[in-house]
Amino acid sequence: MLKELFSKNELDIFSLSPAKAIERINSQSLVVVVDVNRASITTAPKILEIAKNVAVIDHHRKAEDAIDEPIFSHIDTNASSASELVTEMIMNTQVDVKITPKVATYMLAGILMDTNGFKARTSAATFKAAMNLKDFGADNSIADSYLKDEFEEFVLKTKIMSTIESPYFGIIIATAPTNQAIGRTMLAKVGQELISVKGVRAVFVVGNISDKVVGISARSNGTVNVQLIMEKMGGGGHHSASATQISNEKIENVLADLKRILGLYINDITWKEPGY
Numbered sequence: 001m002l003k004e005l006f007s008k009n010e011l012d013i014f015s016l017s018p019a020k021a022i023e024r025i026n027s028q029s030l031v032v033v034v035d036v037n038r039a040s041i042t043t044a045p046k047i048l049e050i051a052k053n054v055a056v057i058d059h060h061r062k063a064e065d066a067i068d069e070p071i072f073s074h075i076d077t078n079a080s081s082a083s084e085l086v087t088e089m090i091m092n093t094q095v096d097v098k099i100t101p102k103v104a105t106y107m108l109a110g111i112l113m114d115t116n117g118f119k120a121r122t123s124a125a126t127f128k129a130a131m132n133l134k135d136f137g138a139d140n141s142i143a144d145s146y147l148k149d150e151f152e153e154f155v156l157k158t159k160i161m162s163t164i165e166s167p168y169f170g171i172i173i174a175t176a177p178t179n180q181a182i183g184r185t186m187l188a189k190v191g192q193e194l195i196s197v198k199g200v201r202a203v204f205v206v207g208n209i210s211d212k213v214v215g216i217s218a219r220s221n222g223t224v225n226v227q228l229i230m231e232k233m234g235g236g237g238h239h240s241a242s243a244t245q246i247s248n249e250k251i252e253n254v255l256a257d258l259k260r261i262l263g264l265y266i267n268d269i270t271w272k273e274p275g276y
Helices: 008-014 018-024 045-050 082-092 101-114 124-135 140-145 151-161 184-195 226-231 251-267
Strands: 030-034 053-058 072-075 165-168 171-175 202-208 213-220 241-247
Touching: 018 045, 030 045, 053 082, 082 101, 082 124, 101 124, 101 140, 151 171, 151 184, 165 251, 171 184, 171 251, 184 202, 184 213, 184 241, 202 226, 202 251, 213 226, 213 251, 226 241, 226 251
Parallel strands: 030 053, 053 072, 171 202
Antiparallel strands: 165 171, 202 213, 213 241
16 A cells, blocks of 8 residues: 555655664654554564653553553554544644645545444544544545455455354354465455454454464454453454464464364353443
């Protein structure tokens, strides 16, 4: 999406590789971590080991191993997305912050992705953030187009969905081909599509996201707390949208552990929150 929206020169101006960031960081640098509060699952955990000043902006519940003692932390689990939080902060600051139409479009795409096109996890603040981004020139048709599948992605998504199994009523597990690495975004897309099927309460999409890491993307219609389940597997997120990554483990072992934990959740009412 970035390469489609921004030119190479623009990307060179506002982006750095982890290696270059480590070279440039000093005692006065401020590292802002967005959309996650666990150092271990950031793009470059090494940066956080070096940085003296760290700020966190996130909409996921604070994890047990959250970044330790940031100088600023804004975690709001009621927000739909990190884009919503950042937009809200920009609108409430006394500093005159300008967002270009391209950046506003990119941020709007983030809201569309996390809310499944405003179908889930929305509030009045979500729509207000989207309205503010439109005022900055965001193009919703362009933002929406970035979320559409390329033909190859569509074929892969269909292949993953063809593997679905249902170990418990209303709960679906889908597994990606074991002979290729699948991006976390693809796992999430499959989960979003399957949870929209009538009668499906929760979806878990499992796949290799690298040679040594298995990822799980979990989605719920609100009647199953996938956050609790993913936390049992070292991850986290929201009540209805969570994920985890497991290193140095085979997919079949991860699947077996997932089914074991699902069994514990289904049969132990103490796991569930009031009303579920």
